[in-house]
Amino acid sequence: xxxxxxxxxxxxxxxxxxxxxxxxxxxxxxxxxxxxxxxxxxxxxxxxxxxxxxxxxxxxxxxxxxxxxxxxxxxxxxxxxxxxxxxxxxxxxxxxxxxxxxxxxxxxxxxxxxxxxxxxxxxxxxxxxxxxxxxxxxxxxxxxxxxxxxxxxxxxxxxxxxxxxxxxxxxxxxxxxxxxxxxxxxxxxxxxxxxxxxxxxxxxxxxxxxxxxxxxxxxxxxxxxxxxxxxxxxxxxxxxxxxxxxxxxxxxxxxxxxxxxxxxxxxxxxxxxxxxxxxxxxxxxxxxxxxxxxxxxxxxxxxxxxxxxxxxxxxxxxxxxxxxxxxxxxxxxxxxxxxxxxxxxxxxxxxxxxxxxxxxxxxxxxxxxxxxxxxxxxxxxxxxxxxxxx
Numbered sequence: 394x395x396x397x398x399x400x401x402x403x404x405x406x407x408x409x410x411x412x413x414x415x416x417x418x419x420x421x422x423x424x425x426x427x428x429x430x431x432x433x434x435x436x437x438x439x440x441x442x443x444x445x446x447x448x449x450x451x452x453x454x455x456x457x458x459x460x461x462x463x464x465x466x467x468x469x470x471x472x473x474x475x476x477x478x479x480x481x482x483x484x485x486x487x488x489x490x491x492x493x494x495x496x497x498x499x500x501x502x503x504x505x506x507x508x509x510x511x512x513x514x515x516x517x518x519x520x521x522x523x524x525x526x527x528x529x530x531x532x533x534x535x536x537x538x539x540x541x542x543x544x545x546x547x548x549x550x551x552x553x554x555x556x557x558x559x560x561x562x563x564x565x566x567x568x569x570x571x572x573x574x575x576x577x578x579x580x581x582x583x584x585x586x587x588x589x590x591x592x593x594x595x596x597x598x599x600x601x602x603x604x605x606x607x608x609x610x611x612x613x614x615x616x617x618x619x620x621x622x623x624x625x626x627x628x629x630x631x632x633x634x635x636x637x638x639x640x641x642x643x644x645x646x647x648x649x650x651x652x653x654x655x656x657x658x659x660x661x662x663x664x665x666x667x668x669x670x671x672x673x674x675x676x677x678x679x680x681x682x683x684x685x686x687x688x689x690x691x692x693x694x695x696x697x698x699x700x701x702x703x704x705x706x707x708x709x710x711x712x713x714x715x716x717x718x719x720x721x722x723x724x725x726x727x728x729x730x731x732x733x734x735x736x737x738x739x740x741x742x743x744x745x746x747x748x749x750x751x752x753x754x755x756x757x758x759x760x761x762x763x764x765x766x767x768x769x770x771x772x773x774x775x776x777x778x779x780x781x782x783x
Contacts, residue, residue: 394427397487398464399469401423402434402468403432406452411664414664416471417452419471419492419766421770431459432456435472467488472491473493475507479510488513489511490776491514494683495525499527508532513776513780517539518536519686521536522535522536535772538769540766543671546668549648550647553638558594558596561593562594562743563593563650563652564596565595565598566599567647569600570599576713578731580619581622581711584622588627589630596646596650597634598638615713647669652677654677655678656678658729660683670687670692671757674757678695679729681698681728692756697731704726
């Protein structure tokens with residue numbers, strides 16, 4: 394056990410978010426590396442939940458663990474909300490590390506004074522390291538990558554049962570119904586490229602964190618968008634899943650797919666890409682963002698893109714879910730705008746070359762076997778110990 398104690402303050406009881414899942418996995422990985430970990434829970438900036446997901450025994454044990462009285466203590470604050478009472482926390486802890494993520498090419502200038510009060514910052518992708526350093530973060534920035542849960546997401550998971558999917562090439566997509574995830578481009582590409590004559594289907598698992606009746610609102614929004622595009626007649630099947638799926642159903646949703654598709658504008662990591670690849674399913678993805686740490690031509694169909702200010706798309710008439718605009722409207726912000734025609738081309742290629750899709754899926758599974766959470770835990774422990782050196 395280490396001669397210091399890490400207080401991990403994160404949304405470990407949130408089961409519905411990537412932040413919640415990552416918080417549990419990082420804390421558990423540090424524990425496996427022999428770090429003395431004590432967990433404090435918080436839900437600031439994260440939808441609250443009441444259980445601890447996939448690691449109930451260990452996380453509850455770490456929550457109940459006492460604070461060390463005879464060791465230096467370091468706080469790791471895991472949150473998208475970067476503001477804490479720094480004066481109070483510095484009286485309690487020897488070092489304070491922010492574990493966070495960001496989705497554009499630059500950090501807003503008004504956030505730099507907040508970030509530079511930490512002793513160090515850990516981020517999950519090289520894209521995030523570059524964004525932090527190039528934007529003017531002056532404290533040490535360390536890479537501690539996310540991992541793939543290859544024991545949970547497996548190619549042999551039983552497929553979810555959905556009527557009408559037999560003998561079809563199924564595109565699967567999983568995302569929050571947000572502008573950053575680019576639902577309008579995915580829908581438009583699918584409707585324009587495929588008709589009922591193609592043996593395809595698109596299954597989207599989504600929800601809107603801004604609407605209590607998210608399923609009803611999403612369905613209405615999608616239907617209105619189709620009418621706005623002037624698309625009618627014999628289109629290829631689209632299935633919208635807006636309800637909560639049980640764990641077995643979620644795992645089976647990935648294996649139902651012949652390809653996973655998400656033309657996102659910006660990701661710090663892109664956990665659904667990792668979950669699809671771990672399930673042996675190739676991905677069709679934007680070729681910019683944190684996902685490029687593990688995506689390549691051997692496991693993916695990569696979609697060309699250009700970088701532009703988020704305000705352009707958010708203010709577009711086609712924007713389906715332009716929320717959180719205050720986060721991304723700074724003039725110095727950039728993120729990806731994937732090319733519509735290239736997205737259609739990559740989807741068509743995946744469909745017409747199923748053997749190539751299968752080969753990319755096999756390679757993706759092999760790649761994810763190396764992208765473990767222990768790898769992230771080792772990197773995080775090394776960052777902590779570099780920071781502690783005199």
